[in-house]
Amino acid sequence: MFDITPEEWVAIRLSLRIAIVASLVALPFGLAMAWLLARKEFWGKTLLDGLVHLPLVLPPVVTGYLLLIAFGRRGFIGSFLGDYLGIVFSFRWTGAALACGVMGFPLLVRPIRLAIEAIDRRLEDAAATLGASRWLVLLTVTLPLALPGLIAGFVLCFAKALGEFGATITFVSAIPGETQTISAAIFSLTQTPGGDAAAGRLVLVAVAISLLALVLSEWLARRAGMRFHGE
């Protein structure tokens, strides 16, 4: 039962790679977006906020289809990136990472935004009077104080990316070794006669990875939080 086959390992490694790359690449964008939404007032803010949260409420298939239109080989962004920068998303693992990053984005932004909103801005003023420029205030006060939110957002995004199915399969299909993640593999195994045992193994792996990520984030967030109150 627990002999994981080479094909299953491929799906597991691919899933991890996609989820890690998606969350890492999304992180700086998520951070910038969270800061913008938490700290700035501008025209169209509500619309932007809505757009960020859209993948949370849209059917994932719709998000996948929109990605296909925009980032496909002939999509208006995809063709530009492919022709000028050599970045191709369609039917590649990078496309799966893009889909997972977009789906996880709202889950990434929200905790960071809440953490930044909770920071006492008077501490940032104090840092400025002590000679810290805006960037230094961000690096030395804002980000460290928002760290628990950052960790929470990152892990939620990672977990979402790991389990993403609908948008990924619509955008880049499920090609074994390239875009077939654990979720896609489980789905395909359950459709195959005799695939139950293999599906069961992958389900256990998925549960284990997700649990591990949650426990790790809880531990990290507690450590980060302790620094504010402990000795």
Next chain:
Amino acid sequence: MLAVNVQKQLDRFSVSARFDSASGVTALYGRSGSGKTTIVNMIAGLVTPDQGRIALDDTVLFDSDRHIDVPVHLRRIGYVFQEGRLFPHLTVRTNLDFGRRMCGLRPDEKEMRRMVDLLDIGHLLDRRPGKLSGGERQRVAVGRALLMRPRLLLLDEPLASLDNERKREIMPYLLRLRDEVAMVYVSHHPGELKRIATSVVRLDGGRVVSTGGMELLNQADDEFF
């Protein structure tokens, strides 16, 4: 020498103040809501005046006519806030060292030692602010502001959040600092100011009503208390 001449319209209230202060400790004195904090915030650069001019020695910090507005972090003006505002994620030691690092000054262990001794905070260095008493917190806040070698020190009701015993505990430390740097000391408490101030600017309703020496505190006693 600090020269302030500022106007600022706030929501329901306007500040229009003009005063000079030489070295020593200038008291900004008046009841709460008289515009004291707004004025020190304008000196620090945290609030932008609508109009006017602020100069410290021969540096113009703000001049609306010449479109000069030196950013907060370049003013090198120390600020001790009413609530201390220590960074909760840093130890007392790193809090104290914060300004020096941000201003790009060389580490100066001797100066650090001297300040720590002066304020009696040596036993607190490895703690975090969450574990300090109110009086300890304010002493660290004073040390933090002074260790960036400010050209002027602003103190906004630094004792207001403390009980009487703690106030008595801190005052001697503040008195020791009088010779270190010029200060602007905000308070609505004449007793406190009598001990530390060398000149007085009295404010009411956002306007300067009188400037002068300590006698302004005596005549004001009954008015405010």
